[in-house]
Structures are given as structure tokens and as C-alpha cells.
Amino acid sequence: MPTYVFKSRLPTIATAQASTAQTTVEIAVPEMVGRSCRLEGYDKRDIPTFDVEEQIIAYASPDSTFAVTKKLIDAASKTIVIGIYDFTAPYMEELLLAAMARRVKVTLMLDIDTKPESDMFDRLVQMGMRGVSAPSCANPTVHVFSSSHEKVVVIDGEWVLVQSGNYSANSIPLNTVDGEAGTGFRTGNRDTGLAIKSSSLANFFAEILEADMALVDAVPEMLRKPVEDDFFLVERAPAHRPSHLFPSRTFNLTAPLRVQPILSPDNYMDIIPGLISKARKAILIEQQYIRSSQPLVSKLLAAIAEAKAAPPTLEVRIVLGKLFSQGDVIKEERNLENLAAAYGLKLGENIRYINTDEFVHCHNKMVVIDGESVLVSSQNWSDAAVSRNREAGIWLAHDGIAEYFAEIFENDWASAFQQLPDAGDAEVMTPESLGNGGYIRVERGDYEEV
The missing domain is CATH 3.30.870.10 (Endonuclease Chain A)
Known part of the structure; x- marks a missing residue:
């Protein structure tokens, strides 16, 4: 009989224990492919607009x-x-x-x-x-x-x-x-x-x-x-549907629109910190996570701090993803301390967590600046994502497109958790245990740190 490993917040440990009335089984939970291999040389490209x-x-x-x-x-x-x-x-x-x-x-x-x-x-x-x-x-x-x-x-x-x-x-x-x-x-x-x-x-x-x-x-x-x-x-599974749904929106351009591809490892760190530092009204971010202690991510956060120093009224709000284990919660507590002490970004006021009663996870990697420009991309805020991975995104300045994504952000911010969520305890289940429903399958690629 196959074994189904369930955790209300996904496993980061190497093994889990499954107990039944008849037997106890130790289940190995394989890690995904390691991402710290030695990399061959890559020549960065000049990325045009x-x-x-x-x-x-x-x-x-x-x-x-x-x-x-x-x-x-x-x-x-x-x-x-x-x-x-x-x-x-x-x-x-x-x-x-x-x-x-x-x-x-x-x-x-x-x-x-x-x-x-x-x-x-x-x-x-x-x-x-x-x-x-x-x-x-x-x-x-x-x-x-x-x-x-x-x-x-x-x-x-x-x-x-x-x-x-x-x-x-x-x-x-x-x-x-x-x-x-x-x-x-x-x-x-x-x-x-x-x-x-x-x-x-x-x-x-x-x-x-x-x-x-x-x-x-x-x-x-x-x-x-x-x-x-x-x-x-x-x-x-989340208990409810999202409170508001957003149909796609089509924009028929009446004049040429300048579009900047944003690639890692090519030009993310050459372009994004400078764009963020020039914000004067609002910086809205949805990210899976922010690894604030990593050097390159620190540069992105320093760009936010620079923008905040220009007009003190600058608004910075960030929605982050779900925490999958109690170990993640402990790490995130330290991360929040660093974000508050080093960059003035505080839980509740500046940082919230996606409402997992409505969404499975915040897998987004979006930045909206001043309601005028937006980055839609695959880059998480980790050093690997901005410097060692192949990643791709688009930065553009268009009021209508920026407004569309800002509306999505405002919806998610309004319902987001203002306290650090509890990751919950682990469970291991048999196929029969899933028969009552209420569960969803989760692909590890959606939550692994890269």
C-alpha cells in the first residue's frame, strides 16, 4: 500500500512517523534536487528594451x-x-x-x-x-x-x-x-x-x-x-474562495510602450534596486519570501530604505507567502526582527502574510511602484534567484496595467494575516484517511526555496 505523507504545513524534516493499530512505519521524505552544485561559467547578456x-x-x-x-x-x-x-x-x-x-x-x-x-x-x-x-x-x-x-x-x-x-x-x-x-x-x-x-x-x-x-x-x-x-x-484545502476575483484585462496600445525584460543572472540587480529607490508614493510587493540577511537581497531592501528616506510619507506594504513548517516560523521570527531593525519594516503595518483561508500560497513575485509601473517576474527575493538562477520578468510603466495589479494587491492586503501564522503540526495519513476529502495535492516546486 502506498503511503501518503500529509503535513498541514509541508515537511522540511527528513523522516516522518506513521502509526497504526497494527504497525509503525518510518517514511523517508526525499529532498528535492540540491541547488548548490558547482556552476559552469555563464556570460551575462546585455538586455535591450x-x-x-x-x-x-x-x-x-x-x-x-x-x-x-x-x-x-x-x-x-x-x-x-x-x-x-x-x-x-x-x-x-x-x-x-x-x-x-x-x-x-x-x-x-x-x-x-x-x-x-x-x-x-x-x-x-x-x-x-x-x-x-x-x-x-x-x-x-x-x-x-x-x-x-x-x-x-x-x-x-x-x-x-x-x-x-x-x-x-x-x-x-x-x-x-x-x-x-x-x-x-x-x-x-x-x-x-x-x-x-x-x-x-x-x-x-x-x-x-x-x-x-x-x-x-x-x-x-x-x-x-x-x-x-x-x-x-x-x-x-483553503476553507473559502477568494473574496474577490479578477478577470484578465486586455490593453490595446495606442502608442508604443517601452518594455524592459528583467532576467537573472543578467540584469535584475542592475535595474530593480534603482527603480525601487526612485519610488515616491508607494511600493507594493507580493513575494513568496524575503531573505533579508542575504547580501543581494539586502541591496534590494536598502533601495526601499533609500526611497523611504526621500519622502517620509512613502508607503511600503508587502504580502508574503505561507510558512510550511515550525522551523520556517522560527526563521521568519528572526527575519522579521531584521526587517524591522535594519529597514523599519514592521509586521502588520508593512508586512502581512497571505490569507490561507482563501489562497493556498502567495507564489507571486510582483512589485508595483507609485501606481504607475510594475514588475511581473519569476524572481523570489533570495540571492540565488537574482544571481544564480535563470529567471525572467517584465518591467513596464503603464497606468492601467499597474492599476490592475495594484487592485489585486489591495485585495490580498486587506485579507492578509497581520500576525505571524502558526505552521501547525505534522501528520502522516493512509489513503483511506484522505477519503473524507478536504485536502489538496501540493507540488514541491511551488514552495521550495530557490
Whole structure:
């Protein structure tokens, strides 16, 4: 009988104990692929700006990401190129299989570190997809990045989707109606994304993905080692739907809009601290976590402090993600002390935690400045994310788009927890224990620190 490991906040320990009336079993909980491998050299690129003149769609999870993604993938007629960190949602596999059935050429570069990903990858390759194991520490041969953590999709060389969310059931929940709460609505992670119609920008991101894939210079299947998992993780589902849903919003541009790609390890730290330091009204941030003691993250926080020093009335508010273990709570207590002492950012007033009665997690990596500009990206606030991973984002200044994401932030801030949440105690469950319902499966790629 397979064992189901459940913790109300996910495990960070190496083993868990399962007790029944008949026997006691020790269950090994494997770690994900280590991300501290020795990296090969990478030559940073000069990242240009682009003038976009057509259309931009802003979207969010759990509200509208799947609906927007399905619409664009279903409309693909020639090519789909994807670079993504986690891909486990079976319905996303079905979308790609349907595209391949109508002769669309699909390319997937995936950071493979779990058995469900490995199995899915193999099935798609068997059906004719071009598959490449990303050149990260998860690849047993080619180690250029700690993690290939981007979430980029290029369709027909015309559209590019850049987002914070993975292709997991919580980051792209199966909500087919855009921003509406029908009877089958599924909550999930808070994530955000931008779909931009621009052949020049789409081709730029396609070239980045192709260059990364070219670093893997052997048959992808031969470079991969099997990933063996004999367990999966579940947790209690949020008790309620989000109080307000946000349909995607389409912006038809009437004048060229300057768009700046933000990549790690290339230009994140060259651009983002300076943009933050120039804020004069408000800095709104949603992040999975902030590792305030890490040197490069300290520079980002120093940029916030610099902005606060210019007009003392500057508003800084941050929504952070869920804490998955009691060990995380202890670390976060120290983190909050440092954020308050070094940067004047206080729990409740400046920092809150996503309401897990409505959302699974805050997996977002969004920055809104002065209600005028926004960063939508894959970069967490860790040194690895801004300097050693492959990550991707978009920075743009557009009042309407910034307003859309600011509205989402305000909704999440209003319901967020103002005290440090309790991570809860661990449980181990049998398949029969799950029969009463009330649980959701959680993919480790959505919460692992990278």
C-alpha cells in the first residue's frame, strides 16, 4: 500500500512517523534536487528594451491564468516554446498534446526534479515534442544555473507569456471561465502574469530559451537520471474562495510602450534596486519570501530604505507567502526582527502574510511602484534567484496595467494575516484517511526555496 505523507504545513524534516493499530512505519521524505552544485561559467547578456505597439493581457491566479493560457495555446498554429521550472498539471499536458495533434511544433525546456515531471516529460517526448532538460543543478551533466526557474511561453513567434506561476495545479488552477466563480471554481496560489503580443519581444525570449537549450549539447533523454518518488504531499484545502476575483484585462496600445525584460543572472540587480529607490508614493510587493540577511537581497531592501528616506510619507506594504513548517516560523521570527531593525519594516503595518483561508500560497513575485509601473517576474527575493538562477520578468510603466495589479494587491492586503501564522503540526495519513476529502495535492516546486 502506498503511503501518503500529509503535513498541514509541508515537511522540511527528513523522516516522518506513521502509526497504526497494527504497525509503525518510518517514511523517508526525499529532498528535492540540491541547488548548490558547482556552476559552469555563464556570460551575462546585455538586455535591450522593446517598444510594444499591439496588445497586452494582464492576468492572475487563481482567477484567470488558465483561461488566458488555454485561449492562446489553443490559437497556436505553428510553434510553442516553453521554459518552465515546474510542470505537473495534467490538463496542461493535454493542451500541448492537442496542439501537437494539429501539427504545432512544441518545445519544452523543463527543470526536472520530481517523478511526476519526469513521467510527463517522457510522455510528451514520445509523442513528438522536442524536450530538453534545463541546464541547472537538476541536470546530472550540465550545470549553468542553480535553478532554471523562469516561466516563459512563446507562441507562434508573436505572443510571449511571462509570469510568476508554474504549470502546477495550484499556480494555474483549472478555472476555464475567466475570473468567474462557478460551482467548480478552484482556489490556488496567488500568481500574476503578462501576455504580450509583440514579435520582437517574443523572438527575444525565444532566443534566450534556445540559447539555454543549446547549452545542453547531448540527447536530452541521455542526460536525465530517473527521479523516484514513492510518496506525495497533501495539505488542507483553503476553507473559502477568494473574496474577490479578477478577470484578465486586455490593453490595446495606442502608442508604443517601452518594455524592459528583467532576467537573472543578467540584469535584475542592475535595474530593480534603482527603480525601487526612485519610488515616491508607494511600493507594493507580493513575494513568496524575503531573505533579508542575504547580501543581494539586502541591496534590494536598502533601495526601499533609500526611497523611504526621500519622502517620509512613502508607503511600503508587502504580502508574503505561507510558512510550511515550525522551523520556517522560527526563521521568519528572526527575519522579521531584521526587517524591522535594519529597514523599519514592521509586521502588520508593512508586512502581512497571505490569507490561507482563501489562497493556498502567495507564489507571486510582483512589485508595483507609485501606481504607475510594475514588475511581473519569476524572481523570489533570495540571492540565488537574482544571481544564480535563470529567471525572467517584465518591467513596464503603464497606468492601467499597474492599476490592475495594484487592485489585486489591495485585495490580498486587506485579507492578509497581520500576525505571524502558526505552521501547525505534522501528520502522516493512509489513503483511506484522505477519503473524507478536504485536502489538496501540493507540488514541491511551488514552495521550495530557490
